[in-house]
Each structure stands twice: as structure tokens, then as C-alpha cells.
Amino acid sequence: MDKLRITGGRTLHGEVEISGAKNAALPELCATLLTDEPVTLTNVPRLRDIATMRSLLDHMGVRTATHGERGGMDFHAGGPITPEAPYELVKTMRASVLVLGPLLARFGHARVSLPGGCAIGARPVDQHIKGLQAMGADIVVEHGYMVARLPSGRSRLKGARIATDMVTVTGTENFLMAAALADGETVLENAAQEPEIPDLAEMLIAMGAKIEGHGTSRIHVQGVERLHGCRHQVVADRIEAGTFLCAVAATGGEVVLRHGRADHLEAVIDKLREAGAVIEAGEGFIRVRSEGRLKAQSFRTTEYPGFPTDMQAQFMALNCIAQGTSTVTETIFENRFMHVSELMRLGARIQIDGKVAVVEGVERLSGATVMATDLRASASLVIAGLVADGETIVDRIYHLDRGYDQMETKLRAIGADIERIR
Numbered sequence: 001m002d003k004l005r006i007t008g009g010r011t012l013h014g015e016v017e018i019s020g021a022k023n024a025a026l027p028e029l030c031a032t033l034l035t036d037e038p039v040t041l042t043n044v045p046r047l048r049d050i051a052t053m054r055s056l057l058d059h060m061g062v063r064t065a066t067h068g069e070r071g072g073m074d075f076h077a078g079g080p081i082t083p084e085a086p087y088e089l090v091k092t093m094r095a096s097v098l099v100l101g102p103l104l105a106r107f108g109h110a111r112v113s114l115p116g117g118c119a120i121g122a123r124p125v126d127q128h129i130k131g132l133q134a135m136g137a138d139i140v141v142e143h144g145y146m147v148a149r150l151p152s153g154r155s156r157l158k159g160a161r162i163a164t165d166m167v168t169v170t171g172t173e174n175f176l177m178a179a180a181l182a183d184g185e186t187v188l189e190n191a192a193q194e195p196e197i198p199d200l201a202e203m204l205i206a207m208g209a210k211i212e213g214h215g216t217s218r219i220h221v222q223g224v225e226r227l228h229g230c231r232h233q234v235v236a237d238r239i240e241a242g243t244f245l246c247a248v249a250a251t252g253g254e255v256v257l258r259h260g261r262a263d264h265l266e267a268v269i270d271k272l273r274e275a276g277a278v279i280e281a282g283e284g285f286i287r288v289r290s291e292g293r294l295k296a297q298s299f300r301t302t303e304y305p306g307f308p309t310d311m312q313a314q315f316m317a318l319n320c321i322a323q324g325t326s327t328v329t330e331t332i333f334e335n336r337f338m339h340v341s342e343l344m345r346l347g348a349r350i351q352i353d354g355k356v357a358v359v360e361g362v363e364r365l366s367g368a369t370v371m372a373t374d375l376r377a378s379a380s381l382v383i384a385g386l387v388a389d390g391e392t393i394v395d396r397i398y399h400l401d402r403g404y405d406q407m408e409t410k411l412r413a414i415g416a417d418i419e420r421i422r
């Protein structure tokens, strides 16, 4: 099993290219199921989750290929498609639930395994099921599978008003894709506004979908009978960019993130500035400079445009060595503090009380062997390892490979002492 060996204490200098967003690319790969014409995506990141999603599409009969362009991938769901997502292929990736909407919308039936258990919380899919039922689908859960079909006599989902009990990102994406091919108008109330949603909507519009209001909490979709092929560039990964910003802020140094979108990261950038980092941004770049000890920042995770839960662990690593005491409140997932015990093995002082972690900044961390428990927890341990004295070994980095495109190569290029070992 791969591990990372990090020797801490180096400042970071240079440039990093930010990859395409995992959380935009995953629904966009699923959207290729909506048409029998070829679709080209560019800027698809090289990640384990993308490879898993590609295997799932291959299994269904979609022809997939990579090409020379940066992150270029071609998809063609023009032949016979088996609308089934087996457990073996979906167990490691929750985003596999995103094939349900497109399969139902185009083929009228689907059999999709419930996604596997996830360390950060229970993560039910009840809202996905309820919303698609409101669009006329019959869905039963049996033997661990969602078995969905249209009632006899119907060939398309029907437009509906869907108001979810909470804001759900992949739920909104499933409904968008399903509604694009439905009969009539769908209105999504309480829709997620994360930048990955408008990016998916832009792709669907390029395929011929009629969508308005994406990027707000109310989205209108006028269903069309068929969608055509398109070419779409995956938006830059705001969480990868935020992770590098926190890494440089914590270690000190000056780094430019190419393709970074500061407008998608305002909540994180505001906190980094308050902490003392200097951040400038322009068209397609973000520059971060940091020296000396930062001031700890309290924050609370909320839906976009609030502070993203996917940046909580990385910012907490920074708070561990900042001056002062901070509170970190996690409101989205009930079990997203698993990095805390590992950060404490490096010398961090943290106490958890329900949804709140109280972090007392210390002057230094000291390297140790730690275990990654989930994707962003892994990134927080890497940041902590970069600032800790001596050697840190981060074990189980298959979590990191799910969502970061060559993280150690990018960090080494800006001066980090980090290597992958087996």
C-alpha cells in the first residue's frame, strides 16, 4: 500500500497548475449517458475516482477513450447500454449514484447499487429517490440496489417541482440531468449553488438542454426530447486550489496557482487573509504569500458560498500551528473530524465537543506515522507533515489518490521534501 514520506520545515516557492474539479468531472462523465452522440470533455483530472467512473461507464457499454489534449476524454453512449451499476464498481465511490438520473431519463429504467459506506457520515440518498419519484419514477430499494423504472405506458420522466429537505449537491445534479430529458418543466427549489452545479448546467446547455437559474437556489429546466453531443472544459478544482493555499500559508513561501478560481473560494480566502496570508488573484491565477506565524481563525462549514466542508480538515491543520485558539464547527457531515486524532499524534491540541472542535494553536508539530481516514483528512495530514519537525509518514493514501491529481509531484515541484513510498 502506498504511503507518503514527508520531511517538514521547507517553505514553498514556485507555480502549481490546478487540475479540473473532481466534483464537476464526475457528474459530467455521467451526463455523457444522456445522448447517443459523442461527447468530449477536457481538463478531466487524473484521479482514482475518475478511473472508477470510467470503468462503470465502460461496464454499461459507453465507449470511452483518452486523447492528447490536457485531460481530454471522449465518450460515446451510442451503442447498446446496460443501465446497471453493480456494487463491485460503486462501493468505493459515492458519486456513482449520479448515473441514476441520466439512465432513468434516457432509458426509462435503471438498477443502481446503493453507494458503499462512507467514513465521513451516513450519507443517505433518500432525497435523490424522493425527487425522481416526484418526476414519475417507480423506485424500490431491494437487495442493496435502487431499482427504478417508469410506469408502463410512459416513455419519459415528467417535469415536477422538487423541494429537497436539505441542500444536496449530487441530488441537485441528478435532478438536473433527469429533468433535461423530462416531459415538461422541472423547478428545483433549495438547489445547491456550488460552482460544480453551474459547470454541469453549462455542459447540459451545450448539449441542447434548456436550463435557467443555475448558480442560484431555484433552477428551472424545460425538458427536451433529445440531447446532442458537445465539447466541454471541466472547471478548475476549487478544493485542490484551497488545499494548496492552506499548505503555503502554513509553511510560508510564495506560490502562484495557475487556473485557480479565486471567485469560487471567497470564504476560504477571506479567512486566510484574516489569518495573515497575502493573497492576490486575477484572471486564471491566485498568488499566495505567507511568512511568520498566522493567527488562528474560527469558522463554520456551510453550503456554498459559505465555508466548504471539503476544506475543513486542511484549514484545521493550519489552525493547529497558528497563534491563538479557534473553534471549527462542522455542520454538513456528522463524522468529519477523523483527522483530529491523527493531527494530535503530531502534537496538535484539539478537543471535540459534538460538531465543534476547539483547536489550541501550538508553536510546532513533530513528525510521526499517521493514517489517512478519508480524502480531505489525508490532505490535512500532508499539510501538517509539511510543517512538522522531522519525518512524517502518511499511510493509506489511496484516499488522497481518489481526489488529488499527483499531489506529491506538485508539492515536490514547489520545494516540498515529499515522496511516495511502497
Ligand SMILES: CC(=O)N[C@H]1[C@@H](OP(=O)(O)OP(=O)(O)OC[C@H]2O[C@@H](n3ccc(=O)[nH]c3=O)[C@H](O)[C@@H]2O)O[C@H](CO)[C@@H](O)[C@@H]1O
Binding pocket: 023, 026, 094, 095, 121, 122, 123, 124, 125, 126, 127, 128, 129, 166, 167, 168, 169, 170, 171, 309, 310, 332, 333, 334
Ligand atoms: C461528488 C461530490 O460532489 N461530492 C461532494 C458533495 O457530496 P454529496 O452530494 O454526497 O453531499 P450532499 O450535498 O448531498 O450532502 C449534504 C448533506 O445532506 C445529507 N443528505 C444528502 C442527500 C440525501 O439524499 N439525503 C441526505 O440526508 C448528507 O448526508 C449530508 O449531511 O457535496 C458535499 C457537500 O458539499 C461535498 O462534501 C462532497 O465532496
Ligand SMILES: C=C(OP(=O)(O)O)C(=O)O
Binding pocket: 023, 093, 094, 095, 118, 120, 310, 375, 376, 403
Ligand atoms: C467528500 C468528498 O468526496 P465524495 O463525495 O466523492 O466522497 C470530497 O471531495 O471531499
